[in-house]
Amino acid sequence: MKTRFIIGLILAALITTVLCIGGLALSITIYLFLAIAVFEVWQAFHHVGIDLSRSALVFFVVMLPFSIHYFGIKGILALLMVTGILIFVTKVLRADLTLVSTSYTFFALFYPCLMMSMLPMMLTFPGEAGRLALVVTLVCACVTDMFAYFAGLLFGKHKLCPKISPKKTVEGAIGGTLGGIVASVLVGYLIQPVLGTSVSLLHMAMLGLVSAVAGQIGDLSASLVKRNVGIKDFGKIFPGHGGVMDRLDSILFVAPIVYCYFSLVLLAA
Numbered sequence: 001m002k003t004r005f006i007i008g009l010i011l012a013a014l015i016t017t018v019l020c021i022g023g024l025a026l027s028i029t030i031y032l033f034l035a036i037a038v039f040e041v042w043q044a045f046h047h048v049g050i051d052l053s054r055s056a057l058v059f060f061v062v063m064l065p066f067s068i069h070y071f072g073i074k075g076i077l078a079l080l081m082v083t084g085i086l087i088f089v090t091k092v093l094r095a096d097l098t099l100v101s102t103s104y105t106f107f108a109l110f111y112p113c114l115m116m117s118m119l120p121m122m123l124t125f126p127g128e129a130g131r132l133a134l135v136v137t138l139v140c141a142c143v144t145d146m147f148a149y150f151a152g153l154l155f156g157k158h159k160l161c162p163k164i165s166p167k168k169t170v171e172g173a174i175g176g177t178l179g180g181i182v183a184s185v186l187v188g189y190l191i192q193p194v195l196g197t198s199v200s201l202l203h204m205a206m207l208g209l210v211s212a213v214a215g216q217i218g219d220l221s222a223s224l225v226k227r228n229v230g231i232k233d234f235g236k237i238f239p240g241h242g243g244v245m246d247r248l249d250s251i252l253f254v255a256p257i258v259y260c261y262f263s264l265v266l267l268a269a
Contacts, residue, residue: 007238011247015138022131027065030119035061036244037112040234044245045104048229052105056087060113068120076117083109111221111252112245118255125262128195136187136204137258140211141218141250143183144176148216151175165223173216180212181205199266207261211254218253222246 018029038061042052060083067075087105122133152172160168188204199207222245226232235243 007240011238011241019131019135019138026134027120027123030116031061031065033244033248034064034112034116034119036235036237037116037248038108040243040245041108041112044225044229044231044234045108047231050104051101052108053087053090053101055090056083056105057108057113059083059086060109064113064117065120068117068124072124073121076114076121080109080114111225112248115252115256116248118259119251121259122255122262125267128197129262129267132187132192132195132197132199133258133262135191136184136207136211137251137254139183139187140180140208140258141215141254144180144212144215145219145250147179148172148176151179161220164220164227168220176216177209177212180215181208184208184211203266207258210257210261214253214257215250218250221253222249 015029018026038057042054042057045052060079063079064076067079069075071078084106087102087109091102119134119137122130122137124130125133148168149172151174152167152169155171155175156169158170159166160170160173184204184207185201188199188201192199222234226234233242234245237243238247241247
């Protein structure tokens with residue numbers, strides 16, 4: 001528990017520092033985490049004898065920064081199509097007649113590749129909107145997780161999804177959702193004056209609500225994947241916390257929701 005707490009503080013300090021610095025340091029950190037996350041997913045499936053197309057996944061990770069920098073969301077769409085074709089090319093060249101690994105490679109192309117690519121896409125927002133979106137994503141995901149844990153510990157009586165995650169409760173989910181809403185509103189009230197953005201507190205509350213729900217679905221989804229491949233954690237890079245994927249499970253689902261909310265609601269007006 002002591003190690004987990006210390007590593008958690010170090011991670012929080014690192015992420016806060018990188019967010020404050022912004023620019024290239026922030027972009028490099030995001031892409032580094034993506035690369036590690038993709039490796040952890042590949043390793044998880046390799047654990048059960050399913051070999052994903054490493055060349056296709058490496059191609060996506062390497063080309064993603066250039067695709068976003070020069071073409072934005074259209075670049076991601078084009079990269080997905082090219083990578084999809086590359087997956088089939090590698091299958092044909094190897095004369096591999098099974099589609100199991102192909103199907104799971106496409107799965108990995110979505111989870112975590114596409115979902116996490118929404119984090120660097122936020123940096124393309126005008127002004128400081130991108131940094132606000134990132135802060136909302138990270139804070140809501142972390143606070144929701146924390147509130148869900150303590151609410152479940154104190155009040156949990158009704159199981160939420162016992163077959164997927166036996167310890168999660170309905171009361172914990174409600175507590176996590178409320179925590180996410182409060183956290184997002186506080187970000188709007190305390191952080192926005194620093195960034196110079198002006199998103200209304202009503203929109204911040206809505207962001208907190210959808211982020212909290214998405215984050216908990218992400219947590220359960222990660223548990224489902226790990227249960228299917230027979231592992232407890234995706235990795236061991238963070239002692240007491242597991243791997244990058246174990247820390248990003250909620251964020252992977254929150255990021256696309258926050259990106260869409262900013263793009264389609266806040267920045268579309």
